[in-house]
Amino acid sequence: xxxxSQKPSRDICQRGTSLTIQCQVDSQVTMMFWYRxxxxxxxxxxxxxxxxxxxxxxxxxxxxxxPISRPNLTFSTLTVSNMSPEDSSIYLCSGATxxxxxxxxxxxxxxxxxxx
Amino acid sequence: GESVGLHLPTLSVQEGDNSIINCAYSxxxxxxxxxxxxxxxxxxxxxxDIRSNMDKRQGQRVTVLLNKTVKHLSLQIAxxxxxDSAVYFCAENRSGATNKLIFGTGTLLAVQP
Numbered sequence: 001x002x003x004x005s006q007k008p009s010r011d012i013c014q015r016g017t018s019l020t021i022q023c024q025v026d027s028q029v030t031m032m033f034w035y036r037x038x039x040x041x042x043x044x045x046x047x048x049x050x051x052x053x054x055x056x057x058x059x060x061x062x063x064x065x066x067p068i069s070r071p072n073l074t075f076s077t078l079t080v081s082n083m084s085p086e087d088s089s090i091y092l093c094s095g096a097t098x099x100x101x102x103x104x105x106x107x108x109x110x111x112x113x114x115x116x
Numbered sequence: 117g118e119s120v121g122l123h124l125p126t127l128s129v130q131e132g133d134n135s136i137i138n139c140a141y142s143x144x145x146x147x148x149x150x151x152x153x154x155x156x157x158x159x160x161x162x163x164x165d166i167r168s169n170m171d172k173r174q175g176q177r178v179t180v181l182l183n184k185t186v187k188h189l190s191l192q193i194a195x196x197x198x199x200d201s202a203v204y205f206c207a208e209n210r211s212g213a214t215n216k217l218i219f220g221t222g223t224l225l226a227v228q229p
Contacts, residue, residue: 001162031215042205043160043219056214092159096215103215105150105207107159 002027002095004108012114013083020079021111023093028073030103031096034066037110038089046091049076083115128226135193137223139206144187148209150217151180151191155202163191163204193225201227 003026013019023032032049047055047068055068070076080087090110096103129135141149147168152160166173166180166189173180179192189206203224207217 004159033216035219042222045216045218048214048216094217103148103209103211105162105217107152107161109157109159112157 001104002029002097002106004093004095004106006091006093006108006111008111009109010112010114012116015084015115017083018079018081019083019113020077021091021093023076023078023095023108025074025095025106027097029095029097029106030073032070032076033094033096034068034076034078035092035094036089037092043092046078049078080113083113085115088113088115125221126224126226128228129196131196131198131227131229133196135191135196135200135225135227137191137193137204137225139189139191139220141187141189141206141208141220143208143210144184146208146210148211149180149182149189150207150209151178151189152205152207152219153200153202154205154222160205160207196225196227198227198229201225 005024007022034046035043036046037043045058046061047057049055049068049070051070065081067079090112092110093108096105150165151163153163154160164175164178164180166182171182177194181190203222205222206220
């Protein structure tokens with residue numbers, strides 16, 4: 001299965017600033033996703049990163065706040081813009097390989113963000 | 117809205133006992149389910165999966181059961197070990213255009229030595 005690396009692994013940021021998280025996969029994946037995991041909670045899907053086109057956002061998440069890029073089949077970035085303490089969370093990248101009904105999903109170790 | 121949820125947020129078991137973690141899902145159109153294990157500071161790790169055309173699947177020390185009638189999923193861990201202590205999530209896939217995974221609430225499994 002694919003190996004996913006995220007950078008940075010953690011960061012402490014000032015409110016009002018922005019942070020860009022990078023996700024690198026060691027092989028081509030069909031789909032890439034970004035999740036948020038608040039402390040002690042489950043994973044919530046932010047968006048599907050589409051290669052060469054705008055990401056598809058879930059309800060409650062907007063492009064202005066979480067711009068996403070995916071220039072190729074192995075790399076994606078998520079930016080958390082104009083941060084507030086409520087954005088403190090773990091952000092996880094996921095890659096999916098396969099086609100039709102046969103997908104394998106892999107996750108990175110996450111980026112632990114603290115906004116002060 | 118649609119959701120995947122778990123019955124037991126915390127499960128404490130003795131080492132060597134069997135563990136059963138439960139999950140309920142709400143969308144009958146879901147056709148693929150995955151159990152993940154997440155240890156502190158790490159991303160979710162795949163344990164086992166099952167498709168909607170099956171009702172049971174076994175792996176090494178783990179078994180997943182799917183009851184589509186009541187939309188219920190369970191993960192059974194045999195001879196639970198201290199290394200099994202983690203948070204366990206079920207995830208639901210609604211195959212089609214998006215193939216995105218929707219995660220359940222999670223259960224913390226604590227194995228007592």
